[in-house]
Amino acid sequence: MTIQQKIQQLRDELNNHNYNYYVLDNATISDFDFDIKLKELEKLEKENPEFFDANSPTQRVGGEITKNFNTVTHKNRMYSLDNSYSKEDLLDWEKRIQKMLGSTEIEYTCELKYDGASINLTYKNGEFVKAVTRGDGFQGDDVTPNIKTIRSIPLSxxxxxxxxxxxxxxxxxxxxxxxxxxxxxxxxEEEEYRNPRNTASGSLKLQDSSEVAKRPLDCLLYQVVTEERKYKTHFESLKNARKVGFKVPETITLVKSIDEVFEFINHWDQKRHSLPYETDGVVVKVNNLQQQEELxxxxxAPRWAIAYKFKAEQVSTILNKITYQVGRTGAITPVANLEPVQLAGTTVKRASLHNADQIEKLDIREGDTVFVEKGGEIIPKIIAVDLTKRPENSEPTIYATNCPVCNTKLVRTEGDAKHYCPNEFGCAPQITGRIKHFISRKAMDIDGLGGETVDLLRKEGLVKNYAxxxxxxxxxxxxxxxxxxxSTQNMIEGIQKSKEIPFEKVLFALGIRFVGETVAKKLAKHFKSIDNLMTASFEELIQVDEIGDRIAQSILDFSSDLGNIQLINRLKSVGIQLEVSAESLENQTNKLEGQIFVVSGVFHQLSRNELKKAIEDNGGxxxxxxxxxxxFIVAGDNMGPSKLTKAQDLGVEIISEQDFLDKIS
Known part of the structure; x- marks a missing residue:
């Protein structure tokens, strides 16, 4: 046997022992014997560096130091899940998907929803390549060295x-x-960690991977994302993933009806506390991958999946004081300051009271004993008051009339749930809030500049606005x-580098009220520049897809404000991207303007994502x-039968992939 063959034999053997122990929970070798073999492999690899393999079992011990985690764009977006809190929600969901699919016979998978940190693992030709956190769903952090230390994740x-x-x-x-x-x-004599979920999430961002290796992290897998058509169902793909080394929970169950979904939910609602991991609900998915694609x-969120959340844990505690927070838009949020209490693994000291209407509806008062739960077991909220324990001298809550920071009189417009501080350019939380929004990852993504530094810069009088x-x-x-x-040098470099951020993100960063990430993309694509947007009329604005009266009026208000006009001019003068770049415009046309396309089936020249991008790039x-x-329906192989029937009934023209390419060529 050659040295190379001996090294490979040891790697295969150790990988197999890892799989048996960490995935199957069935040790086939003692810890001592495993360590002996690992040391033998380490010695051989050290003596023969030409046979180095980044995915060798010896690489799991960590040691790599990561100063900055690189931001990586996900090839396939990581969506959130829609949540349901009742069985009626699930029945409504089922009706919606049955209507869309034109079928009442749908198989589902039921999976426990584990409470941890989402991760995306990339594999090529059977080898682990990289690991990226969920981030905002569009992009996350590359944490590959840290993930390699988790022994239940196969490297080969x-x-x-x-x-x-x-x-x-x-x-x-x-x-x-x-x-x-x-x-x-x-x-x-160190402070205890608060809960498993936050500790797991924080572990992924430790700079020293050898420290991550010391933590007993695990990874439970729940979805295979690929353009290859090897498996027809979600359940089949996970079953085979388990065979090749992935830790797919055995609790995943295939069911034939929504009644069986309810049986799964009822069973685990009772049994979940016996699990070795924290779980807060059940994820129900349409099993057939073709049907998933149609939906x-x-x-x-995906239409083909929904999360059912178990009933949240409740506790009672005393509301000591009601205070008020000011957001970046001037919105006032009342906050209940509570007697600290343990709830779902964390110490809760504060809970949002939302708005004046909510306080009035529940008649919440300082000194009350209140019932607190975590909405979706994440955000604490007050759900009721224990009136039997109300103090005799209790007084009804009178909502704040002035800003708690700058003392400006609050305003509340008709139909708006919240009160607002109108002192936009003179109220400290609004100033820092807008700057913090401007520098955030989804916006200008400025490295080296955090919230605390923004507060410091404002207090020192160095910044009054994002310009x-x-x-x-x-x-x-x-x-x-x-x-x-x-750190100062890194911050200044990060600020300068943000001048390269594309217009759609800059537009979101400006913090125009009601202009979120998706709306900013639509506006950037339609108007192409900030000048076109700020000179657009109300009628021109509402012509844009998904732009209603409220958003249009907010843009007009922003555009007519002298302070905002001056800010935009300053941003122009320093070179911020306030129009769509020439490179982006290069491949864009209006050939498909006003036309709506549905994409269905399997394609050969372009992937589905490339096809959708081509439609949008050409104005469709x-x-x-x-x-x-x-x-038009662009139909590939195996187009969904319900879509085909519906298209024929409505007389919608069906074109092939080649027909579409001819249209835009």
Whole structure:
């Protein structure tokens, strides 16, 4: 046997033992014998560096230091899930998908919803390539060195699967491992970690991967994403993923009806506390992958999946004081400051009271004993008051009339749930809030500049708005508290680099009320520049897809404000991208303007994502469902039968992939 063969034999053997122990929970070798073989492999690899393999079992111990985690754009967007809190919600969901598919016979998979940090693993030809956090769904952080230390994640697959694919899963911290970590911290007189989910998520961003290797992290996988058509169902793809080395939970169940879904939910609602991991609900998915494709996605979530959340845990505590927060738009949010109480694994001290109407509806008062739960087991909220424990001297809550920060009289427009502070340019939280929004990842994505630094810069009088950031110099910032030369240099470089951020993100960064990420993209695509947008009339604005009266009026208000006009001019003068770049416009036309397309089936020259992009680049709109407004269906192989029937009934023209390419050529 050659040295290379011996090295490969040891790698295969150790990978197999890892799989048996961490995935199957069935040790086939003692820890001592495993360590002996690992040391033998380490020695051989050290003596023969020409046979180095980044996915060798020896690479799992960590040691790589990551100063900055690179931001990576997801090839396939990581969507959120729509939530349901009742069985009626699930029945409504089923009716919607039955109507869209034209079928009442649909198989479902039921999976437990584990509470951890979402991860996207990329594999090519059976080898692990990279791991990226969910981030905002469009892009996340490359945490590959840290993920390699998690032994239940295969670095090389045991046998043939699909060639190029992404594996989606949840990085979790088992309850037992979490308890042991906290026991060690107590012994070392360190503060305990709050809950397993946050600890798992925080572990992924540790700079030293050898520290990550010490934590008992695990990874449970729940979705295969690939353009290869090897498997016809979600259940089949996961079953085969388990065979090649992935830790797919055995609890996943295939069911034939919504009644069986309810049985699964009822069973695990009772049994979930016996699991080694934290779970907060059940995810129900349409099993057939062709049907998933037909159902498609909304702007935020897949139509073919829904999360059922278990009833949230409730506790009672005393509301000590009601205070008020000011948001970046001037919106006032009342906050309940509570007697600290343990709830769903965390210490809760504060809960949102939403608005004046909510306080009045529940008659919430300072000194009350209140019932608190976590909405979706994440955000604490007050759901009721225990009137039997109300103090005798209790007084009804009188809602704030003035801004808690700048004392400006609050305003509330008809039909608006919230009160607002109108002192837009003089109220500190609004100033810093707008700058923090401007620098955030989904907006200008400025490295080296965080919320605390923004507060510091404002207090020192160096910035009053986001345009001031571009005037900052190293000499101005270094003397400030906690600002070292290197961090200051990184911040200034990050600010300068943000000048390359494309117009659609800049438009979102400006913080125009009601102009979120999706709306900003539509406006940027339609108007092409900030000048065109700010000179557009109300009628021109509402002609844009999904732009209603409220958004149009907000844009007009922004555009007519002298302060905003001056800010835009300053941003122009420093070189911010306030129009769509020439490169982006190069491949864009208006050939398909006003036309609505539905894409269905399997394609050969372009992927589905490339096809949709080509439609949008040429002025068309992509819809996931067929209606009277649909102009064309681009049909590939295996087009959904219900879509075909509906298209024929409505007389919608069906074209091939080649027909479409001819249209835009």
């Amino acid at each position: 697959l045991k046998s043939d699967f699909v060639h190029n694919f992404e594996m989606r899963g949840e990085i979790i911290l088992p309850i037992e491992g979490f308890k042991k970590m906290n026991e060690e911290r107590v012994e070392n 498609g996605y909304t702007a935020k 001031d950031l571009y005037d900052l110099t190293v000499d101005q910032v270094i003397p400030l508290e906690r600002m070292a030369e290197k 709109k992509v819809s996931s469902s067929i209606s009277k407004k649909t102009n």
